[in-house]
Amino acid sequence: MITLHHLNQSRSKRIIWLLEELGVDYQLVTYQRDSATRRAPEALKAINPLGRSPVIEDDGLVICESGAIVDYLVSRYGADTLAPPLHTPEHARYIQWLHFAEGTAAFPLIALYLLSADNSQKCFLGGFAKEQMNDVLTLANNELADKTYLMGDQFTGADVLNSFVFEKVGETRGLKEYPYLEGYVQRILTRPAAQKADALEREYDQEVE
Ligand SMILES: N[C@@H](CCC(=O)N[C@@H](CS)C(=O)NCC(=O)O)C(=O)O
Structure with a gap:
């Protein structure tokens, strides 16, 4: 197990x-x-x-x-x-999205979170991270303009992995300026497995009243 x-x-x-x-x-x-x-x-x-x-x-x-x-x-x-067939261009794009989640998208999110814990986003790092965050969200929004999921019609592990950043941004500042991304986040987070994960996360989180 x-x-x-x-x-x-x-x-x-x-x-x-x-x-x-x-x-x-x-x-x-x-x-x-x-x-x-x-x-x-x-x-x-x-x-x-x-x-x-x-x-x-x-x-x-x-x-x-x-x-x-x-x-x-x-x-x-x-x-x-949950992945496109091996040795296809689609699989290569899937791997790119897997690396994107932690390699690129997570950095500005974490930087902004840590700065907000200090109550100070007005500094070089704050401006830099905000610009990078907008770049990440714009890229994802454009990508999703004509797609149901990151890989098109197929829901994959890349959607699960990238959800961390998109969900957190949705919770903190909303995604109204990124309508395709906003619709996509709603779509993936209502999947039964995502709802179950949410319920379990809450159940085991002693910080939630
Ligand atoms: N790049 C790593 C990051 C892992 C990471 O930093 N996890 C955080 C939670 S989101 C953690 O365990 N923090 C606890 C700590 O730093 O003490 C991954 O994707 O797994």
Whole structure:
């Protein structure tokens, strides 16, 4: 059985969502952030020396990094459904979107979040991150102008992975200026597996009253 080391209010919710989409057996080991430092507890370092989530264990294999986890899980359990066929241009584009999520889209989101914790976005980094965030959202909005999902008609692991940034931006500032992206986010988040992940994330989040 797959084990997911899940930290509350984190990128890990996407992995619950993916496991639900795949319909595989899994169990959660849950951790709570320190409410002041926002860091994960020391216990998480027993499975990932960096003490970060998500982490999965499957057949004795431990894998960190949400992009790698999505790639691994889809390749092993959902290659026929949640990814375009291997060795096709579509598969190459799919891999590009997988890397985009953590390699490009997450940076401005995290920078803006950390600056907001300091109550100061009016600085070089704040302006830089806002511009990059708008670039990311514009790119995704244009891409989705004539598509149901990032890969066209097929819902894939890339949609699950990229949802982290789009969902968070939707919650904090809304996506009205990006109507195609806004419709897309509503569409993917109403999938039963996404709703289940949301419910489980809330259930295991001790910060939610
Ligand atoms: N690029 C990594 C980032 C992992 C990461 O930073 N996770 C955060 C939660 S979203 C975390 O565990 N933070 C706890 C800490 O830094 O102590 C991934 O995609 O898995």
